[in-house]
Every structure is written in structure tokens, then in C-alpha cells.
Amino acid sequence: KSGQMYYKVTLKGLETLDQPIPSLRARRLVFIPTTWAKFSRAEQLNDLFDDSPLEDILWQQFKRLMIQAERQWVLTIEERCYFLDFALFCAKAPVAVETDGDTWHINPARARRDNIRQNAIEARGWHVLRFTGKEIREGMESYCVPEIQKAINGLGGLSDEGLVPRIFYPQAGATQMSLFEEAAPYDTGAAENLEL
Numbered sequence: 001k002s003g004q005m006y007y008k009v010t011l012k013g014l015e016t017l018d019q020p021i022p023s024l025r026a027r028r029l030v031f032i033p034t035t036w037a038k039f040s041r042a043e044q045l046n047d048l049f050d051d052s053p054l055e056d057i058l059w060q061q062f063k064r065l066m067i068q069a070e071r072q073w074v075l076t077i078e079e080r081c082y083f084l085d086f087a088l089f090c091a092k093a094p095v096a097v098e099t100d101g102d103t104w105h106i107n108p109a110r111a112r113r114d115n116i117r118q119n120a121i122e123a124r125g126w127h128v129l130r131f132t133g134k135e136i137r138e139g140m141e142s143y144c145v146p147e148i149q150k151a152i153n154g155l156g157g158l159s160d161e162g163l164v165p166r167i168f169y170p171q172a173g174a175t176q177m178s179l180f181e182e183a184a185p186y187d188t189g190a191a192e193n194l195e196l
Helices: 036-041 053-065 108-123 133-138 140-154 188-192
Strands: 070-077 080-089 094-100 127-132 166-169 173-176
Touching: 053 080, 053 094, 053 133, 053 140, 070 108, 080 108, 080 140, 094 133, 094 140, 108 127, 127 133, 127 140, 133 140
Parallel strands: 094 127
Antiparallel strands: 070 080, 080 094, 166 173
């Protein structure tokens, strides 16, 4: 965002927030582009990011479905830093979810860099899901969310740092498995019979 106007802000004194803005996963961040509105409403660190309207739409879906994701996750591969739009940590492998703006990614040079980037990420064991702006705006419920849920369930459910993985059913949302329960194959028919 180097081409945008920046303002000088003079601080008189730092104030402590009534409630801190926690990070749900350990990470080191130096700078987060945000707005005052996002800062004022933030319940966690991931609420602060102000990078892309497409990411904001997907982030709201993740929150609604209680899918614990990390925004702008930094992945270092061979001294290169890749910023993943979203990182989901599953029991068997992590998932990178990328939102592809319609004008940015149609450029052939950018598409080539994206392919190199995706190959590097996948070579490190990550599963990559890419969604276009049109898919996010028009197919969130019918395409994006089901694909994300299939990926999570296929990779053993979300892993909450040593806790039991959570699997997702389309109508019921997140389900915490018991300590001794094996993850069942993803079955949409069984999910339709669940009472909400």
C-alpha cells in the first residue's frame, strides 16, 4: 500500500484497552494494516486485518461457522516469505485458503508467480484451495463453504493445538469429537438427520 496517502499521528499517551485483543495462535506480527472501525470491534487479532474485501467476506463466514483460521499467515520457504490469506491447521495437513481478486490474478506474469508460489507451498505438505472473487461473492454457500468443509474433514478435522480435532457438517456446523472417537468418513446424508 505504498502508493496510498499516510498520515502522521502524534500520540499523547498510551491507554490500556478494557479488553485485550488476543491472538488465538502464537505468532509474531510487527504491523497490521487496519481501520479504526476494525480496531474498535476486534475480538481477536484476525479481526484487525484490512487487506481485501474478499478476505473480509470469507473471514465473516469462518467466524459464523466457528472455523478457526489465521489471516495473513507467514510461511517461510527457502528464505522466501509467503503470506497466506488464510491458514487452517488440520490434524493431517494444513490448508491454505487463497482469495484471488478477479483483476489481480488474470495478469500472466502474476499467474506464473502464483503457480510457483502454490507449488512451493504444496511441496511443504500444505493443501491449497483457491477461490475467485465471483465464487466468493456468488457461490459462498453453494461452493466455497462446502469445499472448505470437505478439505477440513478429509484432513482429519481442525486441530486446536493438541486438542481433539473438530469436523464439520453442512447444517450442523462444528462438532467436537470425543477423546476416543475415530473420525468417521465425511457423510452428508448423516448430517442432514442431525437436529439443530
